Amino acid sequence: MKKYITSESVTEGHPDKLCDYISDSILDAYLELDENSRVACETMAGKNKIYISGEITSKANVDIEKIVRNAIKEIGYTKENGLDPDNCIIDIDICHQSEDIALGVDNSKDSLGEGAGDQGLMFGYAIDETKELMPLALSLAHKLSKRLRDVRKQNIISYLRPDGKSQVTIEYEDNIPKRIDTIVISTQHDEVELEKLRKDIKTNVIDYVIKDLIDENTKIYINPTGRFVIGGPIGDTGLTGRKIIVDTYGGYAHHGGGAFSGKDPTKVDRSAAYMARHIAKNIVANGYAKECEIGLSYVIGYAKPISININTFGTERISKEEIINKIESTFDLTPRGIINYLKLNNPIYKKTTNYGHYGKEDLPWEKIIEL
Numbered sequence: 001m002k003k004y005i006t007s008e009s010v011t012e013g014h015p016d017k018l019c020d021y022i023s024d025s026i027l028d029a030y031l032e033l034d035e036n037s038r039v040a041c042e043t044m045a046g047k048n049k050i051y052i053s054g055e056i057t058s059k060a061n062v063d064i065e066k067i068v069r070n071a072i073k074e075i076g077y078t079k080e081n082g083l084d085p086d087n088c089i090i091d092i093d094i095c096h097q098s099e100d101i102a103l104g105v106d107n108s109k110d111s112l113g114e115g116a117g118d119q120g121l122m123f124g125y126a127i128d129e130t131k132e133l134m135p136l137a138l139s140l141a142h143k144l145s146k147r148l149r150d151v152r153k154q155n156i157i158s159y160l161r162p163d164g165k166s167q168v169t170i171e172y173e174d175n176i177p178k179r180i181d182t183i184v185i186s187t188q189h190d191e192v193e194l195e196k197l198r199k200d201i202k203t204n205v206i207d208y209v210i211k212d213l214i215d216e217n218t219k220i221y222i223n224p225t226g227r228f229v230i231g232g233p234i235g236d237t238g239l240t241g242r243k244i245i246v247d248t249y250g251g252y253a254h255h256g257g258g259a260f261s262g263k264d265p266t267k268v269d270r271s272a273a274y275m276a277r278h279i280a281k282n283i284v285a286n287g288y289a290k291e292c293e294i295g296l297s298y299v300i301g302y303a304k305p306i307s308i309n310i311n312t313f314g315t316e317r318i319s320k321e322e323i324i325n326k327i328e329s330t331f332d333l334t335p336r337g338i339i340n341y342l343k344l345n346n347p348i349y350k351k352t353t354n355y356g357h358y359g360k361e362d363l364p365w366e367k368i369i370e371l
Helices: 015-033 064-075 099-106 136-153 194-209 268-285 320-330 335-342
Strands: 002-010 038-046 049-057 089-095 120-127 160-173 176-189 219-222 291-298 307-311
Touching: 002 136, 015 038, 015 049, 015 064, 049 064, 064 089, 120 268, 136 160, 136 176, 136 194, 176 194, 194 219, 268 291, 268 320, 268 335, 307 320
Parallel strands: 049 089, 176 219
Antiparallel strands: 002 160, 038 049, 120 291, 160 176, 291 307
């Protein structure tokens, strides 16, 4: 039986990703000076203005405005292409973490250390169809978006601007990837002939990234609406936390709804989701299943998860009971246990922001262990 699965990715210059990157840059700056910083930082970008809000409690003294301007420059925005890093308006409205929330985090109700910073459910997922154990359509979409960044920053295609998107549709037969059905790329650009742009993107991005699974029936759309000169926050308001499917599994797996960027690891939206990915990846990497989804849920103020759910989609090679036993005997799933195990108090979050929070070998939750 045939089925089709589509996943998208966006470049670091997408307005929402710009905001994610700014929020994670602020988080990293606080953690670098005070590893116990409590950060919940939100960013909004529109026209030539950046608005920073949220709750931060820390011993660190951080120049937030400088961090914001540097982040905009690192992505590649300029006065000419949509956002002036030196002269944009930056409005900062930060207060301390709510004392009511801090009560539950600092001392858990079940006397097991720090409690969860919020209620919620988090999912981790892995599948053996790529070497990084990530879904194929999402993996290819991220690679296309990263290549858009590279050809822009390396001046291979000199007229590209920071904003852009990619999308890949895979055709499956009996749950096995057979071919690429559709590729979509939309990229911001200077004034340039559309046919030149389409030829350059096909040659330097699509053909560079994708070596197989394309056939004569693969549909390729490059800037399908035509002109895309106005982009970034001048064309579309950006906001932290609006690309949660891009950040995770591209629609292949469940999502609890919590965003990642700008949140310190006491927020289980982030830390428990990373741990769930670590567990799911290692179940697949150790050969216990070909596909695995782990679900965790927490109550604010309590340390231990109230439920652990596992789905191996009929691909398990040992019983689910054995897998659950391995999880419970190996991992401490309290917030403090997760933070210590994955070393999440380090300033590592800027490198998670773009092109997915999973599948990058240098991140601690991607480490393969003997389970």
